Structures are given as structure tokens and as C-alpha cells.
Amino acid sequence: VHEAVLTDQERLLGPDHPQTLTTRNNLATSYWQAGRTSEAITLLETVRTGQERVLGFVHPETLTTRNNLAISYWQAGRTSEAITLLEAVLTDRERVLGRDHPHTLTTRNNLAASYWQAGRTSEAVTLLEAVLFDLERVLGSGHPDTLIARDNLAAMRRSAGS
Template sequence: MTSRERLLDPDHPHILSTRNSLAVAYQAAGRTGEAIRLHEATLRRREQTLGAEHPDALASGHNLAAAYEVAGRLDEAIQLYESTLAKCERLFEPGHTLIRSVRSKLERILSGSQ
């Protein structure tokens, strides 16, 4: 247990942000299985505590989809990119960074150029 976890509720936004960052670090280190497990848990908790359309939950969905993509779980990646993109398009202006990133990754998978 980290010092943050001893001081804050496990669903506190700072804890969830730290877990998301750790999952990204796992992925960068090639520890994709651990990254996916932590991304899945973080997404679930962010959706439960913040709501499925909260920007942090959408960022978690984007990160998990990217991890699925790296792991070759393309059907899951596509499904999550599509649902994340739909939510982002409802919430953000068309040029928002997250919209551009999700759309770009989804188009790359669908075109088969990975």
C-alpha cells in the first residue's frame, strides 16, 4: 500500500490518477498484461465514482484500448475506441486532443496499418 493509499480513499481521484499513470508505465516497460489488468480496474473504478463520461474515465478508456491494441486484442480495442470516441464527440469540441487521438488510433486499426 502506498502512502497516498493510506491517506486517501481508494477511489479518490488522486489514487485513480496514480493507478492510471502506473498502468501507462507498465505498458511503456513492456508489461502489457499488468498494464491491461490495472487499466481495466482503473476504468471500472473511474466509471463507478466519476461517471462513464467523465474526462478521466474517457482517458482511461483510451489507455485501455491502446493496451488491448498492443496486446493484439484488436476486437476489444476497436469496440473500446468506438465507444470512447462516441462519448468524446458528445462532450468535447471537434478538435479536442482526445477525440483526435482516439479517432487516429481507430482509423489506423480499421485500415490495417498497425
Template structure:
């Protein structure tokens, strides 16, 4: 429904405002995001590349809409498995946002987090850990220790610890995240269930098989009840 409406809006804005109007560019960008969310990733990339070219030409390379378009295109590349095209784009976005918005701006922190996730996906585990630890420290100072974004950064750091074989670090952090997630989001929130699953994986990797089984059985029962059996 979002795509159908977005395509209609784009047709109308191109006809009424013209193809180069900033509102047309934003509409085109929103449609590309909808394509990506629907799994139509090749259409998302094609439209995202067009939007980035147009915004750089019309609004300039440092305009917030241009930075947002560049970040979205990097996300599309990452979703398509084109990680080595996503990495330089994210590095550029991060450098631009640090220069224009400052190193502690929420958008800068989000970009740093996305770059760390891409590093992990590319197998650059230590780079991912170093960046996630920096993001976590900055986010806790800027947003506070209980912000939902903090929990997401911690969960990604757990996964990176597991990738690096740092199992005890992963367990310690997972147990802390789970306690915070249950208190802040509630015991049945999807993020809490994911955290519980990550902790079970950490237990399993550490050889604590029975602890892992017990926790996974709890996660499975909760997900079947909350999300449904299918």
C-alpha cells in the same frame, strides 16, 4: 514566460520566506513542472529531486505536497525515458494515496492511471491492461461514465489492447469511445480527433485497410482545418 516568472518568484520567496518555507517548496515544484512542460527535462528532474528531498524532510513523507512532488518526479523520469526509475516511485505514490486518501479518491485514480501508462511504456502490457480496466471501473463508478478522464482512460486501454494484439477488443472500445467523445466533447475536439485516429489504427491492424484510410483522411482534413497545416 511561465519559467521566467517562476524563477523570479522562487528567488523572491527564498529571500523573503526562506528556502524551507512550504510556499517556497511549492514554488520550486511549480517551476520544475514548467521546465518539464517546456521540454527542459534534465532541469525538471534535478529540481524535482531537490523538491522531493526537501518536502520529505520538512513536511513529512505522507504530506499531500510530498505525494504530489513524488508523482511529478515520476512523470519527469517517464518523460526522460527513465521508465524503470518512474515505476517504483509511482508504486510508492499509489500505495501512499490508497492508504491516506482511500482507493476511490480522484488523486488515487489518477496515480493508478499514470502507473498503468508507465507499465505500457515499459512493455508490461498485461499489467497495464489489468490496471487500466480497474481504473476504468472505479472512475466510471466515482466520476460517472461521461467524465473526460474516463475517455482518456479508455483511449489508453485501446492502445494497450493493440499492443497485446487484441484488435477486436480495441475496435469495439474505440467505436464506443468515438461515439461518446463526439457527443460529449464535440466532433472537432482534439481528443475526439485522437480517438478517431486510434480507431483508424485499430482498423488497420485488423486488416480493414479501406476503413482505416477513409477515417485517417477525415482525421487529416479535420486537423489541417482546426490545428493548421503545420
């Protein structure tokens, strides 16, 4: 469905229209969810370049694409690239959206997972503890994002033997 919509949008709106770029991002997410990681990365890198040119480097949509690209890097085992990109996205999201914005908290959670994958367990646990505290404060203890972070923290602690 995304591919057909994208074809129509490119024809009607042009390849750099913000809605076309969003649809490309959605298609990349579908690729990622289907395990087509390399295709997702290629498409997200194209989307990021277009969004940076059309919307700007720190536009919320561009930040979402940069976050999604980092997650795709993480899924592909390109952990150091994921960490570098997530650290930059986190800095930008904190500045643009604020420290407590749900998207900022998601990026912090993603960064903690990347630290964990890189074997930086102590940093991962420390960051995720802070994220969990903020998620509980901002979204509540029963929110799905809070529950996921709590589960991730338990898994990290279990793997670290603490």
C-alpha cells in the same frame, strides 16, 4: 526541478503529505516522458501505496496515479499488468467520476491501446469506437483528446486491415 521540490516538500511537509505525493507523481511522469520507465514504475508504485493509505483507494488523485502506473507498465511491455490495472481503474472511475468524465474517457482510451498492444484488436477497435463516440459527444469533435482517439482508431483499423 521536481526532484528539488520533492526534497523540500519531504522535509517541510513529510513524505506522506498529499502535496508531496502529487509532486512524486509529477516526477514519475517526467521520468516516464524521458524514457526512464523503470524509475517511473518504481516511483509510481510508491506513490500509489502512499495515496491509498493517506487518501483512499478510489480518491481521484489515487486513480490518476493508478492510471499512470498502468501506462508505465504498458510502456515497459508489461501489457497484461497494464490491462488488469486499467480495467480496475476504469471500473472505479466510472463509479466515482461517472462514465462521461474526461478522466474516465482517458482510461477507456488507454485500455483500448493496451488491448491493441496485446493483440486483442477486435476488442480494441470496439472499445475505441465507443470512446470516440463519447469524446465527440462530451468534448466535441475538435477537442485534442477526440482528435487523438480518432487518429488511434484509424491506426488500429489500418493495422487490422479494415
